[in-house]
Amino acid sequence: xxxxxxxxxxxxxxxxxxxxxxxxxxxxxxxxxxxxxxxxxxxxxxxxxxxxxxxxxxxxxxxxxxxxxxxxxxxxxxxxxxxxxxxxxxxxxxxxxxxxxxxxxxxxxxxxxxxxxxxxxxxxxxxxxxxxxxxxxxxxxxxxxxxxxxxxxxxxxxxxxxxxxxxxxxxxxxxxxxxxxxxxxxxxxxxxxxxxxxxxxxxxxxxxxxxxxxxxxxxxxxxxxxxxxxxxxxxxxxxxxxxxxxxxxxxxxxxxxxxxxxxxxxxxxxxxxxxxxxxxxxxxxxxxxxxxxxxxxxxxxxxxxxxxxxxxxxxxxxxxxxxxxxxxxxxxxxxxxxxxxxxxxxxxxxxxxxxxxxxxxxxxxxxxxxxxxxxxxxxxxxxxxxxxxxxxxxxxxxxxxxxxxxxxxxxxxxxxxxxxxxxxxxxxxxxxxxxxxxxxxxxxxxxxxxxxxxxxxxxxxxxxxxxxxxxxxxxxxxxxxxxxxxxxxxxxxxxxxxxxxxxxxxxxxxxxxxx
Numbered sequence: 456x457x458x459x460x461x462x463x464x465x466x467x468x469x470x471x472x473x474x475x476x477x478x479x480x481x482x483x484x485x486x487x488x489x490x491x492x493x494x495x496x497x498x499x500x501x502x503x504x505x506x507x508x509x510x511x512x513x514x515x516x517x518x519x520x521x522x523x524x525x526x527x528x529x530x531x532x533x534x535x536x537x538x539x540x541x542x543x544x545x546x547x548x549x550x551x552x553x554x555x556x557x558x559x560x561x562x563x564x565x566x567x568x569x570x571x572x573x574x575x576x577x578x579x580x581x582x583x584x585x586x587x588x589x590x591x592x593x594x595x596x597x598x599x600x601x602x603x604x605x606x607x608x609x610x611x612x613x614x615x616x617x618x619x620x621x622x623x624x625x626x627x628x629x630x631x632x633x634x635x636x637x638x639x640x641x642x643x644x645x646x647x648x649x650x651x652x653x654x655x656x657x658x659x660x661x662x663x664x665x666x667x668x669x670x671x672x673x674x675x676x677x678x679x680x681x682x683x684x685x686x687x688x689x690x691x692x693x694x695x696x697x698x699x700x701x702x703x704x705x706x707x708x709x710x711x712x713x714x715x716x717x718x719x720x721x722x723x724x725x726x727x728x729x730x731x732x733x734x735x736x737x738x739x740x741x742x743x744x745x746x747x748x749x750x751x752x753x754x755x756x757x758x759x760x761x762x763x764x765x766x767x768x769x770x771x772x773x774x775x776x777x778x779x780x781x782x783x784x785x786x787x788x789x790x791x792x793x794x795x796x797x798x799x800x801x802x803x804x805x806x807x808x809x810x811x812x813x814x815x816x817x818x819x820x821x822x823x824x825x826x827x828x829x830x831x832x833x834x835x836x837x838x839x840x841x842x843x844x845x846x847x848x849x850x851x852x853x854x855x856x857x858x859x860x861x862x863x864x865x866x867x868x869x870x871x872x873x874x875x876x877x878x879x880x881x882x883x884x885x886x887x888x889x890x891x892x893x894x895x896x897x898x899x900x901x902x903x904x905x906x907x908x909x910x911x912x913x914x915x916x917x918x919x920x921x922x923x924x925x926x927x928x929x930x931x932x933x934x935x936x937x938x939x940x941x942x943x944x945x946x947x948x949x950x951x952x953x954x955x956x957x958x959x960x961x962x963x964x965x966x967x968x969x970x
Contacts, residue, residue, distance in 0.1 A: 496671045532551070545664065566659045601689075627852050638683055657670070677704070695852070700844070721758060722740055724755050753963070755966055779797045802832075816828070862961055873887050893927060899933050912951045913951075950963065951964045
């Protein structure tokens with residue numbers, strides 16, 4: 456079994472089997488129910504932001520203070536005690552224990568009939584294998600997960616989990632956990648990244664027959680407090696409608712809205728130094744964008760030798776996401792990790808987000824156990840302190856996503872070395888790069904050999920030559936090939952698109968070649 460962890464500034468999320476398979480109802484709602492409405496959590500966030508930040512006490516009982524990964528995995532929530540399990544409702548909630556990297560206390564509440572009731576921690580809600588159960592009855596929880604029947608009507612699959620800082624992740628029908636999302640990113644890629652934390656959750660009791668459930672969250676960090684609402688609808692494509700209301704304590708000039716976190720180790724475009732039996736290893740293989748002008752863009756991911764950041768400036772973006780396009784087992788050949796089952800995540804802004812940029816950070820990684828890809832939206836203007844800032848968006852956790860069906864999409868990018876005759880100084884041969892891009896779908900699929908397809912290829916530096924576009928008789932669709940002579944350059948921005956007299960036939964392919 457692969458052991459997968461996300462490690463970011465000391466925060467880790469084991470991604471394969473920490474979540475177990477449990478569900479429960481040994482919790483007993485305590486007294487102290489209070490009124491709850493749409494403004495309850497925003498009002499709490501405003502109150503937090505008006506005061507100086509108070510860090511939580513992370514102290515744990517002695518039996519939990521020094522437990523490791525395997526011991527934490529041995530703490531499982533009892534499935535028979537899942538919230539709503541005995542009520543015959545379409546969703547069930549289970550809870551994560553505190554310990555290991557997940558030391559923050561997270562308070563849970565059930566909302567029903569306009570009242571919020573605390574969900575009280577009890578050690579008897581959990582089984583403890585390899586560690587001693589704590590005696591304390593007021594530890595709180597580390598997070599929670601929701602279950603619903605998305606693959607079989609009689610079985611409640613795990614569909615979404617909130618665990619660690621403001622991290623969460625979800626799956627859709629037939630998929631397994633892969634990339635993660637966060638409530639907010641602050642200073643990502645900089646020397647002092649800040650990780651806001653969801654301190655409290657309110658789970659609205661669903662109606663019988665409901666196909667969605669609503670969760671509210673209170674977020675806090677030294678720089679900002681926030682109120683979030685998540686409307687979660689699992690299925691063939693799991694949709695999460697997110698409403699974020701942020702209340703900065705200080706001006707936020709390095710903020711990331713709708714941040715996504717993933718892993719890319721290697722693929723056919725980037726296999727330098729790789730000695731591995733598998734064809735590819737990644738949770739996501741590209742950043743997709745549809746900008747405010749309607750241009751559809753595909754940027755294959757890389758595992759660079761040094762940290763690199765790319766910014767895609769825009770006004771009112773239509774969407775962006777980290778996608779996993781390769782869906783065949785043979786694309787990876789891994790019978791344990793099954794990367795072909797990892798979800799894509801598309802962010803669809805609701806309303807106008809104004810001027811800013813989609814940022815992509817790619818970090819070096821030597822293995823598949825550490826997330827090294829981050830993408831988010833950053834407004835051009837800092838978020839002012841003392842004001843409310845709202846962002847709403849829909850998350851599509853899915854296998855694929857159709858943006859502009861008339862355009863062919865990039866199905867594969869291959870890059871390898873080639874000797875370019877006479878390309879060097881004095882007519883000597885030069886070692887260059889051969890770039891091969893496969894496209895499929897849209898109007899392009901109906902065009903044959905005689906079609907007048909125009910290839911538009913450009914490079915910021917170096918020299919592009921031998922540009923050829925032709926039908927791909929082996930795999931279907933079309934193939935674009937060209938040679939790149941980098942010369943002494945160490946970093947080159949590449950752009951390619953196929954078109955005809957009617958306009959673009961493909962999405963725009965972008966790539967940063969680095970030495």
